[in-house]
Amino acid sequence: MTLYQLTDTGRQDKKTLKVTDGQVSITADARTAYVLYRGEAARQKTAWGDGAIVKDGSFNSQTFDAWSREGDARIETSDKGWQFTRFGGSQAGRLTQTLRGLTPGTYAASAYVRVGGGRTATLGVSGYGGTPVGRSTDTSPAELKDPVNVWNGTRFQKMQVAFTIPKGRSTAVISLSGSAGGDGAAADFADVRVNPTKVSSKSAHHYFFEDFEAADRAWGPFVNSEGSGSDNPHSHRAERHQGYTRDTSSGDFSFKSFRIGPGDVWQTIPQTLEFKPGRTYRVGLKYQSDTAGQYRLQVRSGGAGEESRTLVDDALPATTHRPLDSWPAADDPRPAGWNDSAPPQDSAPSKDYGTVFSTGGAECGDPYLALTSTGGKGAVTVDDLLVDDLGPASRSTSGCPETGAVSLSVDDVKADAGRDVPVTATFTNHADVPATDVAVELAAPSGFTLQPTSPTTVKTIAPGKTLKVSYTLRVPAEAKPGSYHVSGEATSGYAGQRITALADQKITFHCRPGIRCEAEDAVLRGTTVETLARGQSGDSYVNYPSGSGSFIEWTVDAAEPGEYTLAVHYALQSGDRPLTLSVNGQEIRTDSYPVTGSWSKWSDAQAQVALRAGTNTVRLTSAKDDGPNIDYLTVTASATSTHG
CATH class of the missing domain: 2.60.40.10 (Immunoglobulins)
Incomplete structure (x- = not known):
């Protein structure tokens, strides 16, 4: 019998075992995989990267057999078992590989890149019959937040260049290089790929152009910076489905973000979109937004992920009166032959946006674009992102720019x-x-x-x-x-x-006497907004889930001090589900609301309270394991109230 240890590169550490009385004895290391053969295993030969344009682009062979190496480069393995190449010695290093079998057309060469200690990493393509192309970075400012990417949680980010193979050519040379650096400085490359792609004809007329039509550039120049995005990113390419969807503004795809909490949504980094020192740029795009004020387009400088100066800060208005993901009205026109349950709808209106800003010297940090959110349920799309280099920045300004134009x-x-x-x-x-x-x-x-x-x-x-x-x-x-x-x-x-x-x-x-104050518009903690059709006044009502301490809090404006009647419109099918009423932080009473007999049958529970002139808070907190469903609150000045 033959025993082999299983490793990342196949069967290793061959050992011949003697069979005695139908048994073999194995000496093995803990948490290590082995395979046992009768006789010897057939000789294996692994074609790393078989079928791909780049051979062994993930360095899984843990050798440089598919690459030509110059200077210092070594293959390392992450703590999750994935290989990458590191240029980390005192000397510069370079890897090259000749790509064969290419057909005329446009390709994207990409790699995940991480740098540290001031070392520069460069991805390049040459020898294809056109002008050599390349992209470099000496900073890795943003953490990768992509739960399906093996480099999630690291500073690896994608870097990419495009090149076009002319007729009569079928080869190109891809190169990875790291500059010389000191101790602890490194330039890392992983997941090197070359794939056919599409590039808009508009790219030739701008410093940068992205229309989000090519799948291999799904995020274009943007990297995810959403706080919860490492678990469930709320951004993606939205695809046009004519007559059904309304979240694309140009072509077949737009880039969409939705239901984002407070904070950044996405940003650019120098290796995806570089703004060079001492230049003036114009940035333009198309956008759709269904919620005024939730999203802001910004230009910052000083280092993504660090404290930075905001040069441009523009709040996006709504371009449509209803959500981008909403259905059309049931009575909208239906053309002949349209048999679906809902009428057709066009994409939501979009608007054009453009801003101009100048960059300072290298000491001012790296400028970048960002989308930030105040938090909410709204959605936004961007498309046809373009950047024009307008020339050198004005010499009349000194120091680092503080504003846009x-x-x-x-x-x-x-x-x-x-x-x-x-x-x-x-x-x-x-x-x-x-x-x-x-x-x-x-x-x-x-x-x-x-x-x-x-x-x-x-x-x-x-x-x-x-x-x-x-x-x-x-x-x-x-x-x-x-x-x-x-x-x-x-x-x-x-x-x-x-x-x-x-x-x-x-x-x-705020809530005020004489109007209905919907519960879903109040401040909610531990409660949930539900939209089941149960005869509520609006589209929604608020449910108290299991557990005490959940609350609904209204802010109530009173013109004058005095006694007021609070009426809570509620439904309670059965059970004892008391709520504690607090006004301006002071507990007033705890009531067990009478059963209404059905979740679709609503009633009012009233309480007399004193309100001060100006702003007040009214809170209903679950006192036991649950609470009734709450539709709205009304506030009425008591008939016996005397106002000063």
């Missing part, structure tokens, strides 16, 4: 239901050239109206100057509690480029 802000709005209130927007030209054909437009929430009371356009604004635009906002008397957004957009010309500045100002209306 232009900005827009909307002052705080102190709104009361049923009243007209002033709103002021300010456009600022931070550039050293005039802003031309400036137009400022504010958009009101649904049901509100905005009327300008000053000019909203101007032909020219000199460097460093501002334009203030005044509006009157009419607030409906029946405005429901919740948050509303006034969105602003300013368009202007910059050195022949049309650019955009965006702003958002949130208006919050």
